[in-house]
Amino acid sequence: MKLFLTCPKGLELLLEEELHQLGVEDTKQTVAGVQCHGDLEDAYRICLWSRLANRVLMPVYQGDAETTEDLYDAVQQVSWLDHIRSEGTLLIDFTGQTRAINNTHFGALKVKDAIVDQIRDLTGARPSVDKVAPDLRINVRMHRGKVTVAIDLSGDSLHRRAYRLQAGQAPMKENLAAAVLLRSGWPARIADFDLLLDPMCGSGTLLIEAAMMAADIAPGLQRKRYGFSRWTGHQKGIWDELVAEANGRKAKGLSQLEISLVGRDEDKSVLRSARQNAERAGVAEFIDFAACRVEDLEREQLPEGVGLLVTNPPYGERLGETQQLMFLYRHLGDKLKEQFAGWTAAIFTSNPDLCKVMGMRADKQYKLFNGALESRLFVYPISERRPEQTVREEEDVVPLSDGAQMFANRLLKNRKQLAKWVKNEQIECYRLYDADMPEYSVAIDMYGDEVHVQEYAAPKKIDPVKTFSRLQEIMTAIPVALEIPANKVILKQRKKQQGSNQYEKQSETHRFKEVNEYGCRLLVNLHDYLDTGLFLDHRPIRYRIQQEAAGKDVLNLFSYTGTASVHAAKGGAKSTTSIDMSATYLNWAKRNLDLNGFSQGAHQQIQEDCLKWLRMQRTPAFDLIFMDPPTFSNSKRMEGVLDVQRDHVDMVDAAMRLLRKEGVLYFSNNYRRFKIDHDALSDYVVEDITFSTLDPDFKRNNRIHSCFKITHKA
Structure with a gap:
């Protein structure tokens, strides 16, 4: 009989070669599949042993069809009682379209009607639809006036081997993992290798598939159900013989398996899933899983010999990840060249630019x-290091490149210019560099003995590899110029901000650091968020609030981590009220206040949309208000959209209703093109105090924010 096997694009040649190894010779490649001829035993063997196919389809009708009537008549040409019981269940997979049928759901419905009507006319009973575990799965494809009706012998896609119940983020499908291994030379070259290593193994798919290949385990042996399991044409005797043969080969293969399989990943939770998956696949005892970062990977900690390193590293699905990942890929490349001479490395990625930096x-x-996603598998033979490389690596100091030295000189110059001010003010958190040289487009902030680096996203027209090279010069120069360890330098990438993006989590370290600002103890987090919990450019306005807060009721709108509230409390405020939508940041604000010994009775936090809260208030209850709204926000928790340029008049009016007669509103925002509407706010005294709220570390970037002092007219 004729069979059609589907597979992911790019695997057609490998699938055809696999069929030949399974004894099926009459084959022909098509896009995302292979046609072949064989008997029922061949079809069963493919279902059980194919590591690459998705589905095994057995056509039962092919002919012309354009209209719904043509489709109905074509499906009725098949004697369906040869395939399904009258009271059985079915599921239709429909693809393709014609001018008359342009909806796959409608096409599937017509096919179902044709089958059900035929069986009901013959028996008086009718099958029903089951979308989860049907007795018969039917595949129908319409293309260029032709229709093909096929029985799906595989049922669920064959890439589902039944061992992977849990996976990490963006897991690789099992048949793609098998293809990656085959293209990497596994298991054809297994005699050349002493071990196989995946340094970023995730849920273990590559290692488990490799172990199953090496041990001659049929990939479908764990599956409890196939598309033919309840098909009326199923010949159980043939299938049982194949399963018995596969179990025998598995037992023999496992008894002879000697090669070492090693999996490493920094995520301990995903490693637990990997071990459980390996146990279900029956290969757990042959794979050594352990937690380890790529940066900490050492060849001497692995079994002896040469091997194959094969991995599917992260490739940057989210905005801003690519530059971060380039460091990972560069580090991986350095590790391979330094410690893995004689090995073969196979790197699979959907972002080939990342591999360029290796x-x-x-x-x-x-x-x-x-x-x-179109992806690439790169296979690298790793040669021995040249003697001159070894000499250079053993030198105590590696000289900076010209670009890195130039950048280091600028950092030293800036630090010298700010040194007197930093010492006099006893400042420990300040901005050292802010894209002073356009080709080195980063902001560098000092947080005590740590450095926070934010890279501004380069235009798309800039070669990402060139951008990365400059970023690497920056990251090389910082520890040398500032005389700090490289692990004290934290890098992030800043995109154009919309909504609350600047507050979104970047990682989950939960590492907080205490810093001091004019007598206030504040918690910052340099790792988990794009911003750290402390806006350094607002340092002067916070200090002004501290100096003016004595005996006053202070309102902090869009309060973020409550640093202005801490300053107000430090200055002797009678009370502080901090309002923000984020429970995370209000809890952070509470921790900041507690850290400074301020009771919660006089210092409260309210989780609310500030604009909504302002509209609900009427009583002038505050002597000092600080409002620092975002430039733009479309948060789901807000009513509508906030645009600071459009909405600032309404915000100021609402805040001024709550301000007592002699009170002061400080209105600030970071929109660089902001222009306050003096005419619309003519009922108040509006004073632009921006320049006085810029300390020396932000004077060279005087558009970092705008700040206004607003009071009632006498």
Whole structure:
């Protein structure tokens, strides 16, 4: 009989070669599949042993069809009682379209009607639809006036091996993992390797598939159900013989398996999933899983010998991740060249630019598709290091490149210019550099003995590899110029901010650091968020609030981590009220206040949309108000959208209703093109105090924020 096997794009040649190894010779490649001929035993063997196919389809009708009537008549040409019981269940997978049928759901409905009507006319009973575990799965494809009706012998896609119940983020499908391994030389070259290593193994798919290949375990052996399991044409005797043969091969393969399989990942929770997956696959005892970052990977901690390193590193699905990941790829490349001479490395990625920074030349590369993502597998032979490389690595000091030295000189110059001010003011958190040189577009902030680096996103027209090279010069220069360890330098990338993006989590370290600002103890987090919990440019206005707060009721709108409230309390405020939508940041504000010994009775936090809260208030209850709204926000928790340029008049009016007669409102925002509407706010005294709220570390970037002092007219 004729069979059609589907597979991911890019695997067609490998699938055809696999069929030949399974004894199926009459084959022909198509896009995302292979056609072949074989008997029922061949079809069963493919379902059980194919590591690459998604589905095994057995066509039962092919003919012309354009209209709904043509489709109905075509489906009725099949004798459906040869395939399903009258009271059985079915599921239709429909693809394609014509001018008359342009909706797959409608097409599937017509196919179902044709099958049900035929069986009901013959028996008086009718099958029903089951979308989860049907007795018969039917595949119908319409293309260029032709229709093909096929029985799906596989049922669920064959890439589901039944061992992976848990996975990490963006897991690789099992049949794609098998293709990556085959293209990497596994298991064809297994005699050349002493071990196989995946340094970023995630849920363990590559290692488990590799172990199953090496041990001759049929990938479908764990599955409890196939598309043919309740098909009326199923011949159980043939299937049972194949399963018995596969179990025998598995037992023999496992008894002879000697190669070391090693998996490392920094995420301990995903490693637990990997171990459980390996246990279900029956290969857990052959894989050594352990927690380890790529940066900490050492060849001497692995089993002896040469091997194959194969991995699917992160490739940057989210905005801003690519530059961060380039450091990971560069570090991986350096590790391979320094410690893994004689090995073969296979790196699979959907972002080939990342592999360019590894500084290695691929011997082979293959185009594969990870779902819809066009991806590349790069295979690198790792040669021995040259003697001059060894000498350079053993030198105590590696000289900076010209660009890195130039950048280091600028940092030293800036630090010298700010040194007197920093010492006099006893400042420990300040901005040292802010894109002073356009080609080195970063902001560098000092937080005591740590450095926070924010890279401004480069325009798309700039070569990302060139951008990364400059960023690497920056990261190389900072520890040398500032005489601090490299692990004290934290890098992030800043995109154009909309809504609350600047507050979104970047990681989950939960590492807080205490810093001091004019007598206030404040908690910052340099790792988990794009911003740290302390806006350094607002330092002067916070200090002004501290100096003016004695005996006053202070309102802090859009309060973030409550640093202005802490300053007000430090200055002797009678009470502080901090309002923000985020429970996370209000809790942070509470911790900041508690850290300074201020009771919660006089210092409260309210989780609310500030604009909504302002509209609900009428009584002048505050002597000092600080309002620092975002430039733009469309948060789901807000009513409507906030645009500071458009909405600032309404915000100021609402705040001024709550301000007592002699009170002061400080209105600040970071929109660089902001222009206050003096005419609309003519009922108040509006004074632009921006220049006086810029300390020396922000004077060279005087558009970092705008700040206004607003009071009632006498």
